[in-house]
Amino acid sequence: MSLVSVQGLSVTFPSEKGPVAAVRNVSFDLKPGEILGIVGESGSGKSVTCRALLGLLPRRATIGGRMIYDGRDLSGPAEIQAVRGREISMIFQNPASHLDPLMTIGDHVAEPLRFHFGLSAAEARAEALKLLESVRIRDAASRMDAWPHQLSGGMKQRVLIASALACKPRLLLADEPTTALDVTVQAGILQLLRDLNRESGLTMALVSHDLGVIAEICDRVIVMRGGEVIESGPVRDVVTNPQHEYTRLLIGAQPGRLPQMAEPQEAPAGLVDLKDVAVHFPTRSGGGIVRAVDGVNLSVRKGECFGIVGESGSGKSTVARTIVRLITPTGGRVMFEGKSVADLSGADLTAYRRAVQMVFQSPFDSLNPRMTAQQTIAEPIWRHGLASKSAAMERALELMDMVELPRSFATRRPRALSGGQCQRVGIARALALSPRLLIADEVTSALDVTVQAQILRLLTRLRKEHDLTVIYISHDLTVVRKFCDRVAVFQGGRLVETGATADLFASPSTEYTRDLIAAAPDMDQAMAERA
Amino acid sequence: MTDLASTASVHPAAPRFRHGTIEAALGAALLLAWLIAAVGAGVFAPYDPNALDLVAMLAPPDGVHWFGTDHLGRDVFSRVIYGARIDIWMGFAGVIAPLVVGVTVGLIAGYFGGLTDTILMRILDITVAFPFFILVIAIVGVLGPGLVNYIIALALVAWVAYARLVRAEVLVVKRLEYVQAARALGFSDFVIILRHVLPNVLGSITIYAWTDAVMVILAGASLGFLGLGAQPPTAEWGVMIADGQPYVLQAWWICLFPGIAMVTLSLGFILVSDGLSRRLRVSS
Numbered sequence: 062m063s064l065v066s067v068q069g070l071s072v073t074f075p076s077e078k079g080p081v082a083a084v085r086n087v088s089f090d091l092k093p094g095e096i097l098g099i100v101g102e103s104g105s106g107k108s109v110t111c112r113a114l115l116g117l118l119p120r121r122a123t124i125g126g127r128m129i130y131d132g133r134d135l136s137g138p139a140e141i142q143a144v145r146g147r148e149i150s151m152i153f154q155n156p157a158s159h160l161d162p163l164m165t166i167g168d169h170v171a172e173p174l175r176f177h178f179g180l181s182a183a184e185a186r187a188e189a190l191k192l193l194e195s196v197r198i199r200d201a202a203s204r205m206d207a208w209p210h211q212l213s214g215g216m217k218q219r220v221l222i223a224s225a226l227a228c229k230p231r232l233l234l235a236d237e238p239t240t241a242l243d244v245t246v247q248a249g250i251l252q253l254l255r256d257l258n259r260e261s262g263l264t265m266a267l268v269s270h271d272l273g274v275i276a277e278i279c280d281r282v283i284v285m286r287g288g289e290v291i292e293s294g295p296v297r298d299v300v301t302n303p304q305h306e307y308t309r310l311l312i313g314a315q316p317g318r319l320p321q322m323a324e325p326q327e328a329p330a331g332l333v334d335l336k337d338v339a340v341h342f343p344t345r346s347g348g349g350i351v352r353a354v355d356g357v358n359l360s361v362r363k364g365e366c367f368g369i370v371g372e373s374g375s376g377k378s379t380v381a382r383t384i385v386r387l388i389t390p391t392g393g394r395v396m397f398e399g400k401s402v403a404d405l406s407g408a409d410l411t412a413y414r415r416a417v418q419m420v421f422q423s424p425f426d427s428l429n430p431r432m433t434a435q436q437t438i439a440e441p442i443w444r445h446g447l448a449s450k451s452a453a454m455e456r457a458l459e460l461m462d463m464v465e466l467p468r469s470f471a472t473r474r475p476r477a478l479s480g481g482q483c484q485r486v487g488i489a490r491a492l493a494l495s496p497r498l499l500i501a502d503e504v505t506s507a508l509d510v511t512v513q514a515q516i517l518r519l520l521t522r523l524r525k526e527h528d529l530t531v532i533y534i535s536h537d538l539t540v541v542r543k544f545c546d547r548v549a550v551f552q553g554g555r556l557v558e559t560g561a562t563a564d565l566f567a568s569p570s571t572e573y574t575r576d577l578i579a580a581a582p583d584m585d586q587a588m589a590e591r592a
Numbered sequence: 593m594t595d596l597a598s599t600a601s602v603h604p605a606a607p608r609f610r611h612g613t614i615e616a617a618l619g620a621a622l623l624l625a626w627l628i629a630a631v632g633a634g635v636f637a638p639y640d641p642n643a644l645d646l647v648a649m650l651a652p653p654d655g656v657h658w659f660g661t662d663h664l665g666r667d668v669f670s671r672v673i674y675g676a677r678i679d680i681w682m683g684f685a686g687v688i689a690p691l692v693v694g695v696t697v698g699l700i701a702g703y704f705g706g707l708t709d710t711i712l713m714r715i716l717d718i719t720v721a722f723p724f725f726i727l728v729i730a731i732v733g734v735l736g737p738g739l740v741n742y743i744i745a746l747a748l749v750a751w752v753a754y755a756r757l758v759r760a761e762v763l764v765v766k767r768l769e770y771v772q773a774a775r776a777l778g779f780s781d782f783v784i785i786l787r788h789v790l791p792n793v794l795g796s797i798t799i800y801a802w803t804d805a806v807m808v809i810l811a812g813a814s815l816g817f818l819g820l821g822a823q824p825p826t827a828e829w830g831v832m833i834a835d836g837q838p839y840v841l842q843a844w845w846i847c848l849f850p851g852i853a854m855v856t857l858s859l860g861f862i863l864v865s866d867g868l869s870r871r872l873r874v875s876s
Contacts, residue, residue: 382772385776387772387775387776410778411778414776414777414778415778417776418776418777419772419773419776421769421772421773422769423769426768426769426770427768427769427770427772427773428770428773429770429774429787429788429791429792430770430792431791431792440777441777441778441779444777444779444783445778487773490773490777494777
């Protein structure tokens with residue numbers, strides 16, 4: 062008998078254009094002790110489905126269908142309230158925003174115990190300590206009185222899991238629990254979830270956009286798109302033998318399945334050289350300094366695709382901004398074709414600005430919301446006096462062709478474009494000045510995998526056609542492995558290791574790189590390991 | 593190219609009634625009515641606003657003088673209509689002058705930061721430390737009574753609210769990647785501030801400006817009442833209320849009608865502000 066049975070669930074939101082169906086006729090069962098993965102891209106309805114189970118949707122949502130938990134019909138708010146927190150718990154994507162900054166860690170975990178079981182403060186505290194230990198928080202006793210802001214992202218997620226597990230629920234809903242975390246931290250959380258499932262038979266529904274994550278710990282998976290379930294089955298069957306065309310597309314777009322796009326060449330001349338570059342900031346409180354980047358030496362060669370990987374806070378973006386001269390280094394020098402970038406001024410600086418361009422991480426924030434796609438792409442051309450305004454607008458259309466953006470989108474503003482389309486506009490704008498070096502800073506990390514695959518293909522094509530040198534910054538090792546000729550690994554503001562991509566992945570020379578490679582979720586690898 | 597195909601219809605057709613449309617329309621209608629009255633005062637007003645008629649002093653409202661007459665026999669209706677010219681002009685000029693000063697200061701302080709920011713913000717702190725209305729009165733007192741001097745005083749005192757608002761927004765916007773992108777593209781600071789920062793911080797300023805207009809009109813009328821604003825015999829609502837004050841027990845109409853005029857004009861500004869802010873909130 063199944064623990065949860067969802068039958069014909071539908072969720073509709075009112076909008077100015079009339080009702081919008083976020084979830085349509087979704088049915089699935091959860092057997093006790095299994096981990097069900099719900100995978101889909103943005104807007105697929107996976108999170109809404111998960112929240113409907115716990116009655117966490119906004120009031121204006123209309124919910125249809127039946128949800129049965131352990132023989133009980135969860136059709137009304139009272140029925141849901143009876144199981145919420147006690148039998149069904151949930152953890153969320155952003156642990157930081159789901160912890161009350163004015164409550165200590167211990168109180169967070171003790172609160173549900175006092176509320177649901179009426180334990181005394183001392184009893185609840187003792188129980189909370191055990192829970193924190195069970196989610197493998199080191200030195201839990203001394204962390205009990207810590208505040209959320211004193212913990213790292215991974216620790217916060219562990220606290221959230223502990224408080225979700227406080228009442229020994231039978232079902233845990235996890236909505237993208239590791240998406241906001243670094244890969245090494247993600248690996249730890251996934252391991253914890255797997256252990257909880259094995260040791261205490263906790264049933265789980267794991268919502269994720271990442272098939273790699275799903276493949277690591279789920280038994281069965283349902284694939285959602287546009288509010289509907291298009292395929293479901295055991296993870297192995299779905300991955301090895303997908304039935305639906307979209308599932309095949311999704312699997313083919315996994316970074317691990319992408320074709321090898323890098324083509325290492327024989328060492329040509331250097332284009333950008335960083336010599337002992339350091340960027341230090343004073344800390345907020347004054348006093349100390351933050352070493353965002355420290356003692357970095359590296360050389361990017363003409364025509365290559367150079368990857369910079371690292372976790373959050375590793376200084377990889379700061380390096381990029383230093384090369385573009387958005388940040389002035391506090392020590393060392395950035396050399397471009399043998400000239401020190403910091404010394405450039407006047408016409409030389411303008412020439413440098415043209416030669417080095419950057420594409421940014423956030424598809425929407427990197428475009429001025431008040432300008433159309435065409436205006437955005439044309440602006441650098443006429444501002445640099447390379448063409449008249451009308452000729453620049455004409456040229457912008459050609460650039461749109463180049464990045465495979467239909468000309469009919471020319472008059473659209475960012476809000477009327479999708480993430481992938483915005484990113485194409487950003488790339489076209491960067492190419493408008495015919496740069497020789499293109500810096501791409503996490504350009505695909507906010508995009509769905511299928512869109513990511515398209516953008517990577519586009520960048521590869523442009524790189525060949527325009528003889529571009531590319532610096533590709535990413536936290537995703539699997540993408541870098543497919544896309545870059547050489548890689549530099551950053552950690553805590555320092556360059557840990559650098560080398561040809563194939564060599565570095567085959568035989569990493571530092572432990573950190575080894576951990577990073579091992580932690581990167583990869584669908585095929587996960588399946589192989591579970592076999 | 594699925595990202596192109598699947599999202600081809602993201603652009604919604606404009607719905608018939610967006611949030612705040614009704615408020616904004618009502619407010620705009622009130623303002624438009626007053627604007628027409630002000631522009632066409634020569635046509636609508638039955639009498640010269642300053643013509644004395646000592647025979648018909650303090651006449652109550654009737655068919656001849658719709659709003660009655662004041663202590664000098666001047667037609668209150670005509671004076672209310674002509675007064676709209678002064679008060680509307682005052683509302684707009686009294687907003688635009690401090691707005692220009694405040695937005696400029698806020699943009700410079702927020703964008704450049706550092707020492708520039710510190711100096712400008714200390715000047716702002718000093719200005720804020722004085723009670724607003726007393727400072728305005730003091731400046732008008734030094735410069736001499738009159739509407740133009742009132743506007744100058746506002747430009748010197750009321751800019752602080754705009755500067756704070758703009759600075760706070762600039763601090764957010766300048767971190768956004770499109771401003772970073774503009775810098776990476778080699779645009780000058782002037783171009784970036786004017787083309788990429790300013791248009792994106794104007795929204796909240798616009799909303800505040802409409803409410804500020806109400807404050808400007810009411811404060812201006814108070815100054816008129818104190819004898820520091822528009823000077824008699826100018827038909828300005830504050831001055832009219834001041835003139836009618838000694839007679840308020842016998843001739844309530846002298847004060848009431850300019851008072852109602854002031855309320856309806858203010859309401860117009862407030863409704864527009866309200867409507868705009870709702871629309872902005874919904875769209876963003």
